[in-house]
Amino acid sequence: MSNSQNFSQSNFQAALFAIGLDRAAPEPLHVQLAARLRALVLDGTAPPGMRLPASRQFAQELSVSRATTQAALEQLVAEGYLVARRGAGTFVAEHIPHLASPLMPERIETGVARPETIRPFQHNLPDLASFPYAQWANYLASAWRRPHPDLLKAPDPFGWGPLRQAIAAHLGAWRGITCGAGQIAITSGAREAFELIARLFPAGATIQFEDPCFPPARRSLEMAGLRCILSPVDEDGFDPARIEPDVAGVVVTPSRQYPLGMALPLPRRLELLEWAKQNNTLVIEDDYDSEFRFSGQPLPAMTSLDGGERTIYVGSFSKLLSPSLRLGYLVVPERHIDGLSAAIGPVGSMASLVPQPALASFLQDGTFATHLRRMRRIYARRRAVLTEGLQTYLDGWLVPRPEPSGLNVVCGFGPRLDAVPEGDVVAAADRVGLTLQPLSPYFETGPAMKGVLLGFAHFDEATLAEGVRLLGRAITALAPARRG
Amino acid sequence: MSNSQNFSQSNFQAALFAIGLDRAAPEPLHVQLAARLRALVLDGTAPPGMRLPASRQFAQELSVSRATTQAALEQLVAEGYLVARRGAGTFVAEHIPHLASPLMPERIETGVARPETIRPFQHNLPDLASFPYAQWANYLASAWRRPHPDLLKAPDPFGWGPLRQAIAAHLGAWRGITCGAGQIAITSGAREAFELIARLFPAGATIQFEDPCFPPARRSLEMAGLRCILSPVDEDGFDPARIEPDVAGVVVTPSRQYPLGMALPLPRRLELLEWAKQNNTLVIEDDYDSEFRFSGQPLPAMTSLDGGERTIYVGSFSKLLSPSLRLGYLVVPERHIDGLSAAIGPVGSMASLVPQPALASFLQDGTFATHLRRMRRIYARRRAVLTEGLQTYLDGWLVPRPEPSGLNVVCGFGPRLDAVPEGDVVAAADRVGLTLQPLSPYFETGPAMKGVLLGFAHFDEATLAEGVRLLGRAITALAPARRG
Numbered sequence: 019m020s021n022s023q024n025f026s027q028s029n030f031q032a033a034l035f036a037i038g039l040d041r042a043a044p045e046p047l048h049v050q051l052a053a054r055l056r057a058l059v060l061d062g063t064a065p066p067g068m069r070l071p072a073s074r075q076f077a078q079e080l081s082v083s084r085a086t087t088q089a090a091l092e093q094l095v096a097e098g099y100l101v102a103r104r105g106a107g108t109f110v111a112e113h114i115p116h117l118a119s120p121l122m123p124e125r126i127e128t129g130v131a132r133p134e135t136i137r138p139f140q141h142n143l144p145d146l147a148s149f150p151y152a153q154w155a156n157y158l159a160s161a162w163r164r165p166h167p168d169l170l171k172a173p174d175p176f177g178w179g180p181l182r183q184a185i186a187a188h189l190g191a192w193r194g195i196t197c198g199a200g201q202i203a204i205t206s207g208a209r210e211a212f213e214l215i216a217r218l219f220p221a222g223a224t225i226q227f228e229d230p231c232f233p234p235a236r237r238s239l240e241m242a243g244l245r246c247i248l249s250p251v252d253e254d255g256f257d258p259a260r261i262e263p264d265v266a267g268v269v270v271t272p273s274r275q276y277p278l279g280m281a282l283p284l285p286r287r288l289e290l291l292e293w294a295k296q297n298n299t300l301v302i303e304d305d306y307d308s309e310f311r312f313s314g315q316p317l318p319a320m321t322s323l324d325g326g327e328r329t330i331y332v333g334s335f336s337k338l339l340s341p342s343l344r345l346g347y348l349v350v351p352e353r354h355i356d357g358l359s360a361a362i363g364p365v366g367s368m369a370s371l372v373p374q375p376a377l378a379s380f381l382q383d384g385t386f387a388t389h390l391r392r393m394r395r396i397y398a399r400r401r402a403v404l405t406e407g408l409q410t411y412l413d414g415w416l417v418p419r420p421e422p423s424g425l426n427v428v429c430g431f432g433p434r435l436d437a438v439p440e441g442d443v444v445a446a447a448d449r450v451g452l453t454l455q456p457l458s459p460y461f462e463t464g465p466a467m468k469g470v471l472l473g474f475a476h477f478d479e480a481t482l483a484e485g486v487r488l489l490g491r492a493i494t495a496l497a498p499a500r501r502g
Numbered sequence: 503m504s505n506s507q508n509f510s511q512s513n514f515q516a517a518l519f520a521i522g523l524d525r526a527a528p529e530p531l532h533v534q535l536a537a538r539l540r541a542l543v544l545d546g547t548a549p550p551g552m553r554l555p556a557s558r559q560f561a562q563e564l565s566v567s568r569a570t571t572q573a574a575l576e577q578l579v580a581e582g583y584l585v586a587r588r589g590a591g592t593f594v595a596e597h598i599p600h601l602a603s604p605l606m607p608e609r610i611e612t613g614v615a616r617p618e619t620i621r622p623f624q625h626n627l628p629d630l631a632s633f634p635y636a637q638w639a640n641y642l643a644s645a646w647r648r649p650h651p652d653l654l655k656a657p658d659p660f661g662w663g664p665l666r667q668a669i670a671a672h673l674g675a676w677r678g679i680t681c682g683a684g685q686i687a688i689t690s691g692a693r694e695a696f697e698l699i700a701r702l703f704p705a706g707a708t709i710q711f712e713d714p715c716f717p718p719a720r721r722s723l724e725m726a727g728l729r730c731i732l733s734p735v736d737e738d739g740f741d742p743a744r745i746e747p748d749v750a751g752v753v754v755t756p757s758r759q760y761p762l763g764m765a766l767p768l769p770r771r772l773e774l775l776e777w778a779k780q781n782n783t784l785v786i787e788d789d790y791d792s793e794f795r796f797s798g799q800p801l802p803a804m805t806s807l808d809g810g811e812r813t814i815y816v817g818s819f820s821k822l823l824s825p826s827l828r829l830g831y832l833v834v835p836e837r838h839i840d841g842l843s844a845a846i847g848p849v850g851s852m853a854s855l856v857p858q859p860a861l862a863s864f865l866q867d868g869t870f871a872t873h874l875r876r877m878r879r880i881y882a883r884r885r886a887v888l889t890e891g892l893q894t895y896l897d898g899w900l901v902p903r904p905e906p907s908g909l910n911v912v913c914g915f916g917p918r919l920d921a922v923p924e925g926d927v928v929a930a931a932d933r934v935g936l937t938l939q940p941l942s943p944y945f946e947t948g949p950a951m952k953g954v955l956l957g958f959a960h961f962d963e964a965t966l967a968e969g970v971r972l973l974g975r976a977i978t979a980l981a982p983a984r985r986g
Contacts, residue, residue, distance in 0.1 A: 046782060049704070136656050146654040151646055158856070159643035162635055170630040172620050173826050191529065194537070206690055206828075206852035234849070242725070284582030284595070314577050315533060323544070342657050342855035344690075365718070368690035370854040371826035372642070 033063050034071065035079040047082055048089035055094055059110055070100065070108045138485035139404075141277075141426045141455045141473035144337050148393060153385050154376060161375035169375065175359065175366035177204025177347070178374035184381035185333070185347055191387070192309055194318030197326055197349050203358055206368040207346040208306065209234050211332045215302060216242030217361035218330075218354060223266035225302075228256045230460030232276045235269060235304060250464035251275060255282040258289040267300045268293075272320040273308030277460055277471055279421040279428045287320045294328035300351075302330045307337040309390050310475075312398035313422040327351055335377070337425055338390065343373055397475050401427065403482045404474045411490025416470070425475035428457070431468045438496055440468050446492040452485055517547050518555065519563045531566055532573035539574060543583045543594055554584065554592045622969035623888075625761075625910045625939045625957035628821055632877060637869050638860060645859035653859065659843065659850035661688025661831070662858035668865035669817070669831055675871070676793055678802030681810055681833050687842055690852040691830040692790065693718050695816045699786060700726030701845035702814075702838060707750035709786075712740045714944030716760045719753060719788060719816075734948035735759060739766040742773040751784045752777075756804040757792030761944050761955055763905040763912045771804045778812035784835075786814045791821040793874050794959075796882035797906040811835055819861070821909055822874060827857055881959050885911065887966045888958045895974025900954070909959035912941070915952045922980055924952050930976040936969055 058064040077084040094100040182199040189195040229248035249260040272282035321329040334346035416429040458466035542548040561568040666683040673679040713732035733744040756766035805813040818830035900913040942950035
């Protein structure tokens with residue numbers, strides 16, 4: 019054992035034996051202990067591969083029963099934080115499932131705690147103030163004042179028929195997808211869409227994701243018992259050449275890689291579809307905000323390329339209208355309609371019927387398309403204000419990626435932030451009332467890209483201009499000595 | 503240039519110049535043009551490397567503006583179908599792997615399968631026609647026409663605050679429960695409530711259910727990795743003496759055993775709570791329709807007995823108002839609020855925000871309580887019509903259980919159906935257009951009780967009277983020989 023290993027081992031033991039448990043607290047001692055151990059693993063005090071003390075010694079040091087230490091260790095083994103090797107002891111796992119554990123809060127999407135108010139540059143938020151509420155209120159009222167008789171029947175498990183027809187028409191016009199309403203099921207959002215998709219695959223099937231990826235999608239599949247593997251994206255996004263053998267499905271974000279933003283080039287899209295055809299399997303296209311492209315038309319969905327024969331398309335209204343709607347949908351190939359029906363079950367999805375007829379009217383009468391086009395103009399201006407501000411105040415510090423799309427600007431770290439940890443940049447922004455989403459927590463297999471997401475869509479131009487000025491001051495103050 | 507290249511070039515030009523655009527179509531001309539060009543590339547008419555005509559010439563041939571051809575060509579360059587080489591022109595991209603020519607699926611007009619009509623005596627359905635839609639429509643419209651500023655902020659993961667306050671008040675008045683709004687989280691229904699509850703227990707923990715029980719609750723826990731065991735109920739419902747060692751939680755339906763209907767006697771309730779206290783664990787009270795008791799007041803919830811210290815209460819608006827709302831909630835002891843917060847995550851539950859402010863107004867202004875009282879009167883009469891009909895037409899065949907509550911009448915088989923399989927009774931009803939829910943599929947461990955559920959709440963008195971007359975004819979015809 020080297021000195022540095024010795025050091026961290028004794029460091030670790032000191033941290034372990036310093037754990038204080040509260041006998042007066044309502045949580046049982048083993049729950050408290052498991053929580054403290056989990057935190058030590060997550061904050062790196064207990065590095066991968068580190069051996070834990072035997073449960074008997076551990077119990078003595080903490081003055082608790084051996085049953086307590088055993089229960090805590092077993093819990094963390096079950097959760098995947100620790101690994102028990104027969105005869106050798108218990109070790110910190112090499113691969114920490116901190117994104118997958120259902121017992122942990124969804125840390126990655128917000129960091130520590132969600133602020134009460136929305137601060138610039140919170141990511142992934144559309145502009146909620148520009149929503150055409152008056153029209154929306156009229157549609158809600160007219161749908162429910164004298165509801166259509168079908169609204170009083172047993173609800174269709176796939177969702178409100180006219181909404182599904184309207185979505186099919188929208189997909190044709192905006193995403194190049196030809197599909198029938200019968201292939202569409204309304205869900206309470208992408209999370210539930212992925213839960214349903216999971217049931218279309220055999221238990222234990224392997225699904226390959228991009229690294230980085232959208233963690234809730236992956237979590238939904240893992241919680242449903244699928245095995246998820248990741249392969250690092252390159253400058254063009256997902257590389258079909260990296261698909262592993264025995265993969266039963268691939269989840270990609272071809273229109274706008276999540277979270278990095280690049281579009282998957284056509285040859286790779288075709289290669290992916292060819293792979294799915296050769297292997298008689300499916301590609302899942304997660305398409306979350308690509309209606310918002312600020313130069314040219316939105317790129318057609320990958321699903322449009324093969325007539326939807328080999329793709330499941332996942333769409334959502336969270337980023338196009340509002341996350342509060344809790345409405346999304348998925349489109350499956352015709353031959354999978356029965357499977358989807360079995361996955362949904364007779365009770366239907368968790369999507370409320372209340373907004374569905376109003377949303378259907380919204381789509382049918384063109385209000386939705388008008389809203390999208392209007393928001394595209396507004397967002398394009400907001401994006402320009404942000405990128406111009408980044409150029410003015412943070413040139414050489416933050417390097418925005420070029421994609422003219424989405425709700426966020428993705429920034430890598432420039433040479434002047436080379437030696438600065440991502441966390442310092444996020445903390446500096448936080449101190450001046452700004453929210454940055456760090457990029458590196460999204461990465462898992464390869465080396466992480468240092469960077470931040472800056473949401474712009476939710477904030478007006480004055481707020482963005484002032485925010486980026488403040489951000490400039492906060493970040494450039496980070497390394498004054500080195501800049502002289 | 504070889505002859506064959508010459509040939510395909512001229513072939514290609516002919517195809518290009520034959521492109522017809524529809525000026526009356528809703529899609530702009532450049533979008534139509536891009537779609538036609540894309541198809542020519544994909545079907546091989548425009549082979550890799552082929553040069554496209556200059557945008558000016560192309561525009562002249564098609565009789566469109568140059569801006570139209572330019573926009574279409576730029577779009578396809580962005581998508582990767584075409585490559586622009588400065589000074590040389592625009593070419594079909596070299597690297598398009600061959601994909602089987604995408605079959606433009608003859609437009610799938612599967613349409614949308616019509617929801618099945620609801621037949622008597624489908625179970626668990628409230629009366630959807632008596633819902634006060636006009637008032638509901640007004641509340642929806644006024645909530646969203648000029649939305650409260652908090653509705654435009656990042657939504658509270660626990661749900662809309664005023665709704666949680668209104669639920670706390672309702673629980674105090676109707677269920678005897680004293681709790682704060684902070685202990686309440688809005689969900690998309692009981693299914694999601696149980697998914698969240700699962701995360702309050704360690705992975706692999708054992709939860710004990712009644713047998714028979716509500717299968718979706720059990721499934722939610724099992725899918726989240728908990729172990730569920732069952733113990734048979736007796737005439738009084740769940741027997742706390744049957745709780746197994748190492749059980750981490752118990753799920754019961756004390757107000758109205760699901761599906762049998764009996765109420766859990768007070769001594770057993772107290773015994774259960776004492777067990778939870780002794781073992782420092784929790785009882786989950788699933789309370790789904792007990793506001794509908796037609797004689798006396800609703801029994802107070804078990805949660806009211808211990809101040810909610812040891813109980814998680816699960817409620818839903820599915821049976822009180824409409825399953826289409828997809829709104830339910832759970833109430834946790836104060837010390838579990840943080841745990842629940844971690845389980846819900848920052849994104850919040852799958853419950854749509856759209857109906858929540860309207861439902862809050864509904865509860866606050868007394869419309870909800872008035873509706874419940876009105877429905878209680880209506881349901882009491884409907885139940886009476888059904889039980890009188892059972893007495894008249896099926897005495898000795900179907901034996902209704904006595905509980906004056908709920909949306910369904912639970913019937914055991916009388917002596918005249920002794921030898922008749924449940925399936926024969928269900929099939930006989932089905933042949934005359936009636937839906938019966940058999941009881942035995944709910945049972946798992948012990949001998950199943952033969953019987954059927956008859957929903958009455960959804961159907962008017964005339965329908966019920968005629969339905970039970972028909973049912974009488976259908977069932978009594980099942981064993982004429984033995985009776986002759």
